[in-house]
Amino acid sequence: MSSSTPRTIKTDVAIVGGGIVGASAALALRRQGVDVVLLERDLCGSRSSGVNYGGVRRQGRPLSQLPLAQRAHEIWARLPALIGTDGEYQRTGHFKIARSEADMAALEHYAHLSRDFDLGIELISGERLRAQCPWLGGKAVGGSLCVDDGQANPRLVSPAFALAAQRAGAQIFERSPLTRIEHDGRQLFTLHSGTALEVSAPVVLNCAGAWAGAMAEQFGEPVPLRSGHPAMMVTEPLPYFMQWSLGVEGGGIYCRQVARGNLVLGGGSGFWLDGDRARSERSAIASLTVQAVELLPALKHAHFIRTWSGTEGYLPDRQPVLCKSRTTPGLIHGFGFAGAGFQIGPAVGEVLAELARDGHTSTPIDAFSLARFDTPPAPAAGATPTTTTAQAH
Amino acid sequence: MTTKPALQPVIVGAGPAGIRAAQTLAAHGVRPVLIDEAARGGGQIYRRPPAHFKRTPATLYGTEAARATALHGTLDGLHAQIDYQPDSLVWNAQGGLLDVLHGPTQTTRTVPYGQLIVASGATDRVLPVPGWTLPGVYTLGGAQVALKFQGCAIGSRVVLMGTGPLLYLVAYQYAKAGAMVAAVLDTARFADQLAAVPAMLTQPAVFAKGVYYVGWLRAHGVPIHSGIRPVRVLGDGRVAGVVWADGAGREHTLSCDAVGFGYALRSETQLADLLGCRFAWAPMHRAHLPERDAAGRSSVRGVYLAGDGAGILGADAAEWAGELAALALLQDHGTAVDAARMQALQGQLHRLMRFRQGLERAFPFPTDWAAHAPDALVVCRCENITAGDLRACVRETGADEMNRLKALTRVGMGRCQGRSCGVAAAEILAQATGQPVERVGRLRGQAPIKPVPIHLQARQATDAGASA
Numbered sequence: 001m002s003s004s005t006p007r008t009i010k011t012d013v014a015i016v017g018g019g020i021v022g023a024s025a026a027l028a029l030r031r032q033g034v035d036v037v038l039l040e041r042d043l044c045g046s047r048s049s050g051v052n053y054g055g056v057r058r059q060g061r062p063l064s065q066l067p068l069a070q071r072a073h074e075i076w077a078r079l080p081a082l083i084g085t086d087g088e089y090q091r092t093g094h095f096k097i098a099r100s101e102a103d104m105a106a107l108e109h110y111a112h113l114s115r116d117f118d119l120g121i122e123l124i125s126g127e128r129l130r131a132q133c134p135w136l137g138g139k140a141v142g143g144s145l146c147v148d149d150g151q152a153n154p155r156l157v158s159p160a161f162a163l164a165a166q167r168a169g170a171q172i173f174e175r176s177p178l179t180r181i182e183h184d185g186r187q188l189f190t191l192h193s194g195t196a197l198e199v200s201a202p203v204v205l206n207c208a209g210a211w212a213g214a215m216a217e218q219f220g221e222p223v224p225l226r227s228g229h230p231a232m233m234v235t236e237p238l239p240y241f242m243q244w245s246l247g248v249e250g251g252g253i254y255c256r257q258v259a260r261g262n263l264v265l266g267g268g269s270g271f272w273l274d275g276d277r278a279r280s281e282r283s284a285i286a287s288l289t290v291q292a293v294e295l296l297p298a299l300k301h302a303h304f305i306r307t308w309s310g311t312e313g314y315l316p317d318r319q320p321v322l323c324k325s326r327t328t329p330g331l332i333h334g335f336g337f338a339g340a341g342f343q344i345g346p347a348v349g350e351v352l353a354e355l356a357r358d359g360h361t362s363t364p365i366d367a368f369s370l371a372r373f374d375t376p377p378a379p380a381a382g383a384t385p386t387t388t389t390a391q392a393h
Numbered sequence: 394m395t396t397k398p399a400l401q402p403v404i405v406g407a408g409p410a411g412i413r414a415a416q417t418l419a420a421h422g423v424r425p426v427l428i429d430e431a432a433r434g435g436g437q438i439y440r441r442p443p444a445h446f447k448r449t450p451a452t453l454y455g456t457e458a459a460r461a462t463a464l465h466g467t468l469d470g471l472h473a474q475i476d477y478q479p480d481s482l483v484w485n486a487q488g489g490l491l492d493v494l495h496g497p498t499q500t501t502r503t504v505p506y507g508q509l510i511v512a513s514g515a516t517d518r519v520l521p522v523p524g525w526t527l528p529g530v531y532t533l534g535g536a537q538v539a540l541k542f543q544g545c546a547i548g549s550r551v552v553l554m555g556t557g558p559l560l561y562l563v564a565y566q567y568a569k570a571g572a573m574v575a576a577v578l579d580t581a582r583f584a585d586q587l588a589a590v591p592a593m594l595t596q597p598a599v600f601a602k603g604v605y606y607v608g609w610l611r612a613h614g615v616p617i618h619s620g621i622r623p624v625r626v627l628g629d630g631r632v633a634g635v636v637w638a639d640g641a642g643r644e645h646t647l648s649c650d651a652v653g654f655g656y657a658l659r660s661e662t663q664l665a666d667l668l669g670c671r672f673a674w675a676p677m678h679r680a681h682l683p684e685r686d687a688a689g690r691s692s693v694r695g696v697y698l699a700g701d702g703a704g705i706l707g708a709d710a711a712e713w714a715g716e717l718a719a720l721a722l723l724q725d726h727g728t729a730v731d732a733a734r735m736q737a738l739q740g741q742l743h744r745l746m747r748f749r750q751g752l753e754r755a756f757p758f759p760t761d762w763a764a765h766a767p768d769a770l771v772v773c774r775c776e777n778i779t780a781g782d783l784r785a786c787v788r789e790t791g792a793d794e795m796n797r798l799k800a801l802t803r804v805g806m807g808r809c810q811g812r813s814c815g816v817a818a819a820e821i822l823a824q825a826t827g828q829p830v831e832r833v834g835r836l837r838g839q840a841p842i843k844p845v846p847i848h849l850q851a852r853q854a855t856d857a858g859a860s861a
Contacts (some may be wrong), residue, residue: 015560043797155800163790236808236844260776262805271487273669279839282487282503289849303844305808 004199009171011037013356014191014201016178016215018044018155020342021334022207023161024349025356026284027083030168032355037199038162038170040213041177045158048209049342051234051267051310052156053254055245056343057094059146062319064367066117071363072347073148082346083164084118087157088259095124095244096151097140097295102114103249107144119348135241136293143249150257151245154342161346173197178208181215183328187363203330205354210313212321212335220327221370223336224316229270229309230339231284231290235302237261246295253291262327263291263299268386278309296384315373316340322348322368324355332356333370398507400587400726402719403428403491405664406512409708410715411469412833414510417719418541419474419673421728426476426504428483428493428609436514437534440541441465451543455566457510457603459706462725478504485840486667491839500850508695508722511665513702514660514716520817522541524626526774529651533559536653537566546572548651552635554578554623556756557657558603563608564615573648574615577638580656581758582620595744599709621766626652650659652655656758658705659816660836666838668696674831676748678704680816681835687739688724689718697722710745713738751854762817763824772821775807775812780821787825795834798822808844831838 005158013029015022018040026036038044056076077292090324098104105121111121124132126141166172176193181204183189191199206215238261244258252265268284285307292299315321317336325331332350337344347363356359400423404411405646409430418425427434433441439454454461459573463537471477478493483504484490490503496660517532526847531539531547533555540563551840552575553564564577593600622638627634627646634648671692675682685691687700697718700711717738720730764784766772770783782802793797794806795818805811811818815836823830 002530025613043794046800123658159797159801173584235847277837279487279667282485282490282492283486285840288845288851293848302847304841304847305809305844306806306839307841308839 004195005197006192007199008038008200010199011137011171011199013037013203013205014039014189014199015207015214016160016181016191017170017207017335018051018174018210019047019207020045020158020345021162021209021337021348021352022205023165024346025157025205025207025334025352026165026170026172026346026349027168028350028353029164030170030358032353034353034356036165036167036170037201039176039178039197039199040162040172042175043159043171044162045154045160047305048160048310048312048339049345050154050284051232051308052154052230052312052339052342053264054151054256054342055088055094055244055247056147056152057146057247058117058343058373059094059096059121059144059149059246061184061340063113064117064319067274067364068112068344068351071350072344075350076152083175085155085160085162085165085309087152087160089150089152089157091148091150091259093145093147093244094151094247095143095145096139096247096249097136097143098249099139100141105140106249107142107185111144119146120148125128135296135298136295139294145244149245151258152342153258157342159311161349163327178215182221183331185331188283189330202330205352205356206333206335207208209335209337209353210311212333216333216370218316219331220259221323221325221333223370224373225313225336227272228312228314229272229278231268231280231288231307231309231310232269233265233285233288233304233307234282235263235265235299236305238263238298238302241298242296245297250296251290253295256294260392263292263296263302267291272311276306278311280307280309303371310340312337312339313365316371317372320348320368321370322351323370324359327371397587400728401507402426402510403508403539404510404512405491406436406700406702407431407434407468407477407479408512408513408514408700408711408716409463409464410512410702410711411711412464413472414512414699414719415471415475416467416653417716418723418793419471421723421730422647422722423723423728424475426478427668427760428478428481428491428504430480430482431479431588434477434479435461435465436708437538439464440510440538440542442542442544446544447599448544452570456568457708464712472722482535482843482845483664484842484845488665489716494845494849495624498850499846499848501845506695508726510689510699510715510718510722511668511702512665512711514659515660515701515705517655517813518654518659519813520759520820521766521770522623522626522770523767524628524632524656527626527628527632529628529632530626530629530768531651533557533563533651533653533655539562539569541565543566546570546651547653548632548649549573550575550649550655551651552576552578552647552649553653554580554621554635555654555656557655558752558756559655559657560756561603561610562604563653564610568610568613568615574610576616576618576647578612578621578623578780579617579619579756580621580623580637581756582640585733585757586755589751589755592747592754595751598746599748612771614772615841622759623654657684657756658701660702660704660849662702663810663812663838663842665698666692667840667842670696670698672835675704676831677753679830681831686719687742688735691715692719703749704743706742706749713741715833717742763820765861766817766821773807775809775814776803778802778804778814783818783821784825787822793822793826793828793833795819795822795836799836805836
């Protein structure tokens with residue numbers, strides 16, 4: 001199409017970004033009868049929403065995220081009815097391993113802190129663990145099980161949210177990057193995707209993930225957003241032996257076994273290749289292989305068949321931005337999920353839909369306001385990055 | 394004061410391209426590292442049997458014995474001048490280092506490079522037929538390897554089908570080796586071959602060999618059927634026969650105990666991909682291939698491409714391209730090279746293009762394959778994904794691109810990572826979406842290039858010291 005006249009669309013809400021956050025916001029809005037246009041630069045769910053580890057975990061999140069996580073937990077429970085697929089979502093339990101007494105104490109502390117949220121956390125001693133999980137390597141001294149946490153296939157879930165939104169009447173434009181956005185100073189945004197498409201809407205949701213900083217900055221709200229690239233790895237299919245999704249207190253590695261038998265492992269970082277692609281670091285691959293065999297000796301004779309990475313947005317405190325713009329009425333931000341957005345994504349979508357339609361939400365989100373970056377001028381030259389472009393490691 | 398960085402060329406692949414590249418560098422006083430996945434150099438076409446194998450080059454390589462022997466001799470004579478690393482799989486590349494898995498010891502090491510010649514070769518281009526997962530079905534290349542490397546035939550009554558020069562070569566080699574070739578079934582029509590004659594005559598010697606194989610097969614009573622379409626491989630637990638349709642659509646059944654099939658070759662491009670080379674659609678090869686200039690320079694400075702890994706041109710072209718890439722590398726580094734020789738090699742390669750187009754005319758890709766692939770046909774055998782699964786995904790999700798199709802269906806997500814099933818999956822996707830195949834894109838490359846043991850024993854030293 002070489003037409004120089006762009007297709008113009010008027011809508012209630014325009015969403016920038018078709019990851020799990022933007023797509024679930026689109027779906028929630030359509031379920032409330034609100035007109036939606038969504039612009040996605042590539043394919044919906046093809047970036048970090050679609051290539052992440054697939055953990056659907058509440059355990060270990062900061063307390064401030066637990067109301068969102070609980071709301072999401074309830075959405076995940078009715079996933080097939082909502083998006084038409086279970087996306088291989090299973091409440092297999094998420095087990096966090098302690099490799100020392102200090103780690104065990106930290107897990108006990110978290111279980112205590114989060115008790116008001118009723119996550120159903122169960123602490124498991126080393127002895128019981130060895131009896132129950134003979135496949136676990138010797139390093140585990142115990143751990144913490146959140147039995148209703150689980151895992152899902154992000155490759156399937158995230159695009160399915162977009163498809164469901166589309167079926168519900170959202171107008172979704174893939175391969176349509178936002179090239180320019182203007183606000184008339186009163187009540188209308190105009191979004192341009194090249195010369196092909198022009199969308200005007202009174203409300204815009206900034207769900208552009210690692211690429212969300214540019215829009216925030218344009219509207220006078222610069223954010224210290226940086227890109228991160230998780231290193232991921234998958235083995236060939238192995239006889240099924242491990243139900244839980246595993247994490248390790250203190251980080252380093254996480255892994256799960258999918259029903260097909262492959263183990264998905266993550267940990268360490270990748271590097272940025274170009275605007276579209278990222279890969280796992282050599283050192284992360286090496287570290288993952290060592291830790292994997294240590295954690296799960298059964299993997300000793302397995303092969304890994306693929307590594308990959310993606311691009312995620314991180315704020316310095318590893319908390320997302322989820323708030324109304326303070327400079328521009330109608331602009332609402334939802335980005336920066338720091339590698340932990342998959343589980344809460346569907347709830348974030350609902351919250352964004354509420355903010356767009358009603359101006360407020362019943363879920364506490366004060367912790368995710370941009371106001372937290374309103375620090376008084378630092379006495380010394382700060383090391384806070386302000387760039388919004390992806391950085392190679 | 395600036396000192397020119399030392400030349401540190403690494404060549405990946407010890408087939409015709411890699412060996413000639415190593416020889417050329419050595420002749421200019423440069424000591425390259427030559428990394429090869431195989432235990433003994435020669436590549437696939439001149440694959441060498443294990444050391445104590447008894448068969449002579451004449452029986453192993455037939456009319457190509459002299460070339461094979463010459464190439465092997467070149468490599469053997471180079472041992473003192475190069476750092477030759479056999480049994481070594483390059484499985485990753487990042488930041489001027491290659492990750493290399495040494496098969497026998499299961500250790501991995503990094504090999505630094507300043508300049509790199511990628512001569513990664515090719516594998517069979519597979520278009521599945523119902524029944525192709527039965528034991529006793531091999532690719533043409535696999536059938537040839539069995540004969541050359543293991544000294545055995547894939548069966549005692551063998552059908553060879555598909556298309557491409559390898560079809561007739563393997564048939565000839567099998568028949569010569571004493572196997573009963575029940576039939577050669579070529580999807581190309583005889584008229585295609587006739588139409589290609591003028592272009593094929595640009596390489597009269599090669600053309601003559603092809604004619605000779607066909608003549609020999611006919612003279613020895615091997616039935617050759619052209620313009621066919623494979624319908625299915627028969628068998629219950631193992632191959633018992635094949636069904637094929639002739640040009641008029643009539644089905645024929647033929648009993649056999651093994652099938653070799655294939656549709657020419659496809660380039661192994663993953664290393665070039667990991668290195669960041671820019672790819673473009675190459676219509677003649679019906680594939681996305683790394684871009685290169687006439688001398689083999691890729692889009693990435695210091696990375697050169699030679700041989701079938703950058704586009705299928707055959708063994709002779711690979712030797713020329715290997716030499717040429719090495720000369721280009723030396724030239725880029727400021728070493729005086731024989732410019733006339735470079736010109737001559739480029740001329741030879743250029744002239745071969747006409748012949749290569751002739752081959753494509755003689756053995757055209759069966760573009761109607763996807764249209765005839767039934768829904769129940771297994772396309773991806775690692776993950777057991779059928780043509781119907783792929784079509785359903787297109788129907789239900791609107792997937793129109795290879796990586797999306799992979800994400801949603803698991804096609805190409807198994808041990809082969811699309812190396813075997815990618816060609817067929819792309820054809821199905823193109824047909825199901827009504828797009829030309831170049832539009833469906835290509836699978837993203839990611840390490841490892843082939844499956845690697847997770848229990849990696851890292852060998853600390855890089856090979857910089859080892860080669861000093």
